[in-house]
Amino acid sequence: MSVPKPTCKDKIETEDELRSIIGEPSELVRKKVISYVDDHCEDFISRSPFLVISTSDASGCCDVSPRGDTPGFALVLDEKHIIIPERPGNKRIDTMRNILSNPKAGLLFLIPGLGETLRVNGKAYLVKDDILLERMAHHGKKPLVGICIEVEECFIHCAKAMKRSGLWEPEKWSEKNSLPNAAKILIDHTKIPDMTEKELNNALQEDYLTELY
Structure with missing residues (x-):
């Protein structure tokens, strides 16, 4: 007997249908989102050497891109603003082109060895202020551009994905x-x-x- 191939045609079309399958978040999950960078979030960011940034263009085409440097390379300017240096890359500028047409962005900060991650969502824009760029210089070289995030949401994401993947467990690599x-x-x-x-x-x-x- 032949087994039919799975397809992606059996689609979920509404949030109500999705909720009937997934269920509702707990009170803790509902209340964990804050709208600013507090001391805990700032400490997390200062220890993070790696983040991914998610953007999309005006038509909704999405992109996600890694950024990494020494811990604390993303600077917390104040409780509503984070700036990320744009180091030399492949010059595709996918993230920055998207930001110019659609300023919404999401960040995921990681700390090696820690299962929990920090998620930050907000409005992004590109800056070329020399004072800010000089603060992010490394080996005497400042970035040409910075990506500034005007924070709208911050929250800790649980460690389940990291535990399932064994990402920080060398014996599983x-x-x-x-x-x-x-x-x-x-x-x-x-x-x-x-x-x-x-x-x-x-x-x-x-x-x-x-x-x-």
Whole structure:
């Protein structure tokens, strides 16, 4: 007997239908959201070396992008404003282009070894104020642009995803030599003629050494 293939056609169309399946959040979950950066959130951000930022353009096309640096690289300016340095990257500027057309953004701050994460939602805009950029200089190099978040929501997210994934448990990690090969993936995706996997891997490693800041 053949087994039918699963599809994504059996869709949930309304929030009421979704609630009938998922249920309602607890009182603790409902009340945990605050509208500003308090001392706890500021301390969390000061310890975080990594975040992801989610944005979308005016038509709703979404993007999520990582940002990382030494702990505290994202600065809390006051209880309503956080600024993130835009370090050198691949110049696609997906996040920044989205912000120019739709200022809504979401942040997820992570601290290695800690299961709980900090979620921040708000309005984003791009800044070029030299005083702010100088505060975020690293190795004598200041970012060309900063991403400022005007905070609307802050809340702690529970550790269930981290515990399920074993993200911070080295014994659950794959062997390094079995991990996906970025150079091979890029060669297959870009199909640039006369470029070998070895050449591209060497170029990537050189870029990591010389272009981080």
